[in-house]
Amino acid sequence: MNKPSAATTTNASAAPVHPRASLAEPAPWPGAPKVATGAEHPEDAPLSIHDMTVAYDRKPVLWDIDYNAPQGKLIGIIGPNGAGKSTLIKAVLGLVPMASGKVSIFGKPYSKQRRLVGYVPQRESVDWDFPVSALDVVAMGLYRRIGWCLPVTRRHRNAAREALDRVGMADYADRQISRLSGGQQQRVFLARALVQDALVYFMDEPFAGVDAATEQAIIALLQELRRGGKTVLVVHHDLQTVETYFDELLLLNMRIVAAGETGEVFTQENLHKTYGGRLTLLDQAAEAMARKGVRR
């Protein structure tokens, strides 16, 4: 399998050094936590998941997830439908309850680190007929910073407009969102994540159902975020582009099949383990638990 082309990557993945050995790299922005993301330093990782299990209706959908995300990387989360990719993100962000486990963002629980985290939900998760403009939606990324009960001011709108400009959507700022194409809607979501000005981003299928131009715009943006030292975790479906887009991968199918540098873990064997031959025993156990009502 080919290494990612140099045109799309500007970082360690083109160099022979393993990203987790990049302790000596300078901090990418002032005040950044020291770059040290191996399992031996989970407290400093942009995202550290320890022993996470998530269940819907008592049926476990994620088992024993242990993961430390390296910093400053584009990380693809891939796996078949029902593998728990979205659930993983939602559990990290506290949107679905965990049956067990611990999640930390730069060493602290998520509830204390909201300002460091940006989130792009699936495009289908919202009602695009909602009476708001593209600018209104982008400004939502600033609501936490604006604070409760305070209004969105001109300064915030300018910041939102700037973010729209960065995704090539400045001309559509005042358009109601139902009158945007699917790709444009996705860019609005990305602009909203940009104004959150986070250090760790979680994106749930940003490439789903977008045109080629938007896909390119998104990937350019992801690379720009990486240049800024941000860590971006992206739920992704298209195996053909995995190698060109991502530095690191998390192969998921109810449990972590493999995680690490793309060149190392994107192998036929791992893919077969992830996609082919479902994890029959765990599946059966999960079914049985659900059937018999056993709590995990």
Place this chain on the structure above:
Amino acid sequence: MHWQTLDTWIVVAGALSAVSCALLGNFLVLRRASMMGDAISHAVLPGLALAFLITDSRDSIAMFVGAGVVGVLTAVMTQWVHRVGRVDPSASMGVVFTGLFALGLILIVRGADHVDLDPGCVLYGAIELTPLDTVFLGGWDVPRAVVILAVVFVINALFVAVFFKELRISSFDPQLSTTVGINATVMHHALMVLVAITAVASFESVGSILVIAMLIVPAASAQLLTDRLGSMVLVSAAIAVASAVLGHAGAMTVPGWFGFEDTSTAGMIAVAAGVMFAVTWVAAPRQGLVGKLLHRVMVRLRVLQEDILGVLYRLEEYRGGEGAGLSIAKLGEVLALRPAFASVAIRGLVKRGEVTRTGHGYGLTRGGREAAARLVRAHRLWESYLVKFLNLPPDHVHGPAERLEHVTDAAMHEALADRTDRPEHDPQGRAIPPSP
């Protein structure tokens, strides 16, 4: 019509109640939780009964507390039955609110039958009687119901104004809302508490049926008229006030036209709101029926005009010279349409200077010829494309190309030409007009 102070108070009470409901209703409609208003306005009954049984009085505060508690309970239980019982959300809502309503009826009949907590009155209200029960306030005899409704209105207006941003994000994108620290569930429950309180405050005067109508109808109408949340809220409030005024005036006058006494104001307010919704639905500029119909007619006319240009272009091509013309009757025949429609289309083309009268009818102008060449070029490029990439036989591509030519913009023109290697002839061997 004989308007008295009494009537003014009735309208004020109706308007306050209608606006209070409409303000909250916007968010129910946008959250696709319209039926939640229905559910809560029924489900509060046991809350009222229990509040009465515990405090042994019809004290407003106790009633509101009881209603608020049951409002949240309804929301939580609906969610719980949906998740644990694995039933459809609307079914779970149906189970919860009918169950609570029945419980409330039993409580009233069993425990509080001796008091005036009349289920019939709860349904229809008695807005005509509101001016009779007054309190003395700042030198005025103000109806008690108006005071209560005014307080509720102020609470709701403040809630929507102060938490506008939070309501917007939690209604639009509950997940993002929760991740940025604005818990969507908490906002939902706050909304439900206010719906419950508003419902209770309105029962006595306008009844629960009007509450349900006012929670949904003004907001639904406003949604058709606006595309921003702020304007939607304001328009819904205006529609609610208009419903109250027109409703009461209607109750006094309309039955008279048919030789009846005046009728229930609450009922007429709901009717007025319904009529306004119907009018909006038909006449709203962009989303209304007429607007959509008009848009469709305009599109058809444009397509027809382009077809006429195409016909005239091909005629010139066939006769091998400019200046060929066709009469309206002939055009109608060629394009299989009524002459009247063809003449409307022609008139538009003449106005735009693309077609002009010639000796034999109508022919292309210079500008018209350019526009027609673009269309024919699109048509023939599409034919080439369809043959090349879809492997369609050349005699099957005219139909699709005929539809595609009308939606081909400049960028698509370029892409088409590129993909088909800029052919000079279409699959049937006719020359493709050069790119302008």
